[in-house]
Amino acid sequence: MIDHDKEFEAKLAAMRPTRPSADLVKRIGRAVEAGECDADVAPPIYGFAAWRAVAGLAAMLTLAAMVWLLARPGTPVQIDTPPVHVIAGSNPTTDIRLTDPTLPTAGNYLRAMRESPEAVDALLQKHAGLLMPPTRDLNLSDLMKDTSS
Amino acid sequence: MNDVTCTWRDLFERHGPALVLFARQWSASFADAEDVVQEAFVKMIRNPSQPDDPAAYLFTAVRHAALDQLRSAARRRGRERAVMQTRPLFESGGDDAADHEAIEAAMSRLSDEQREVVVMKVWGGLTFEAIGRVLDTSPNTVASRYRYALSAMRRTLDPEPDAEVMS
Incomplete structure (x- = not known):
């Protein structure tokens, strides 16, 4: 830097900026020492990681609240009964309920298995005669005839 | 408590007048400039990470706060009226x-x-x-x-x- 610039710089540096009022020091001091600062100094939340942690915590709290609401004593637990499936027939009067014990349903067979092997046999016999249409015996010549016609 | 809080008075003693002078470039009045400096100090003290260069931090904070203040239309109007009524920038030189x-x-x-x-x-x-x-x-x-x-x-x-x- 040129000498006269340095001289001028020294002249400027010798000047003292107007001092702030004493009230300013007090105001900052109050903010710091009266605890206002400490209360506000609570570490701010920075960055994505912190927000993710907050979101995770919120999700956990929500889940915990739901579990508590469902499991607390005295809360009637509602169990939805399965709907009754209805097979619609051509005529409404012929609608058949799957709970009919005479039908070959999985429920009826399970029930029979729990009862006894004989009950299962009886059910099989009953349904074989009831529902399965008689079928002819298959042989190769019949099949060949069918495909040629 | 942050170490900065222990030294803010030293920093204020050392840089306070220059910070107010710095803020007065944009502020409408001496009081406004002081508000800006206060804001900068409080911001620094609240900052959980201690700045490497507190003086540079304070000047940066003052600059941002003063410019924010200037952006306010009301402040800008006030500045035009009050700028001539503010105290001198420097202590009386005799x-x-x-x-x-x-x-x-x-x-x-x-x-x-x-x-x-x-x-x-x-x-x-x-x-x-x-x-x-x-x-x-x-x-x-x-x-x-x-x-x-x-x-x-x-x-x-x-x-x-x-x-x-x-x-």
């Missing part, structure tokens, strides 16, 4: 009072960019590197602005030497 007034006038003719560099360098004691961080610009640019500012002020105060140089 016999040098006339010089001080002339220097204030020369400073007022600088561009904002030049003036803020002069204040931070001369009265804030910041290095060109630190000023560069405050202004988010290179130290070379800062040094260049500083030299141009000093030349401009010298020309305003005493145009004759330059005339001699030119002749």
